Amino acid sequence: DVKVTQSSRYLVKRTGEKVFLECVQDMDHENMFWYRQDPGLGLRLIYFSYDVKMKEKGDIPEGYSVSREKKERFSLILESASTNQTSMYLCASSLNRDPRRSQPQHFGDGTRLSIL
Amino acid sequence: EDKVVQSPLSLVVHEGDTVTLNCSYEVTNFRSLLWYKQEKKAPTFLFMLTSSGIEKKSGRLSSILDKKELFSILNITATQTGDSAVYLCAGPLEYGNKLVFGAGTILRVKS
Numbered sequence: 001d002v003k004v005t006q007s008s009r010y011l012v013k014r015t016g017e018k019v020f021l022e023c024v025q026d027m028d029h030e031n032m033f034w035y036r037q038d039p040g041l042g043l044r045l046i047y048f049s050y051d052v053k054m055k056e057k058g059d060i061p062e063g064y065s066v067s068r069e070k071k072e073r074f075s076l077i078l079e080s081a082s083t084n085q086t087s088m089y090l091c092a093s094s095l096n097r098d099p100r101r102s103q104p105q106h107f108g109d110g111t112r113l114s115i116l
Numbered sequence: 117e118d119k120v121v122q123s124p125l126s127l128v129v130h131e132g133d134t135v136t137l138n139c140s141y142e143v144t145n146f147r148s149l150l151w152y153k154q155e156k157k158a159p160t161f162l163f164m165l166t167s168s169g170i171e172k173k174s175g176r177l178s179s180i181l182d183k184k185e186l187f188s189i190l191n192i193t194a195t196q197t198g199d200s201a202v203y204l205c206a207g208p209l210e211y212g213n214k215l216v217f218g219a220g221t222i223l224r225v226k227s
Contacts, residue, residue, distance in 0.1 A: 004158070031213055033214075040125075040219060041219060042204070042217045042218055042219040042220055043159075043204070043206075043215075043217040044217075045214060045215075048214060058214070090158070090159070094213050096213075102147045102148035102150075102164060102166060102208050102213075103208075103213055104150055104161040104164055105161075105213075105215060106161065107152075107158040107159045107160075108158055109157040109158045110157060110158060
């Protein structure tokens with residue numbers, strides 16, 4: 001069964017802190033994604049990765065960075081947390097980047113991050 | 117610009133009612149459309165639709181795609197309180213299996 005695990009369900013941090021959100025998948029998927037979800041705005045893509053050490057910006061990368069040192073792990077980093085980054089963060093993975101194949105993404109349970 | 121628009125934004129029904137959720141899309145080089153259900157945690161995958169006019173069914177849920185009119189519907193019959201959730205619609209972008217999501221429909225089923 002597909003499993004995407006995010007390290008924390010709830011996290012409270014202070015403005016200016018460096019924040020790390022971790023995500024691990026056990027399906028040997030090539031693609032991994034970080035989204036944030038806000039009421040009325042749906043899911044918005046922050047960053048994604050097709051392979052180890054590969055990363056590409058999504059729609060809202062400002063204030064974030066990512067790291068993918070191992071295939072199964074994709075980390076989201078808030079370099080200097082700000083209150084407007086308070087949100088639900090969702091990690092997802094999918095099998096591979098073959099554009100001929102449509103594939104569902106599988107999501108973790110999310111991290112609800114509050115920046116005070 | 118690729119986009120997915122869902123309607124209604126929210127809906128309240130009584131147990132036993134049938135509901136229809138709508139999703140329209142403008143996605144370059146369309147390949148498929150996906151439906152997810154999100155309760156308190158992770159969105160869970162429901163359906164992936166690639167062919168027009170072919171209904172996909174899972175229990176009381178069904179979905180169909182109209183490629184000509186660029187929309188999809190998700191039907192839920194004999195609703196139960198456990199169907200209360202946010203229903204998300206998404207379309208893959210051409211490059212790299214990225215998805216563009218609609219804002220979601222919040223469904224509340226009252227007992």
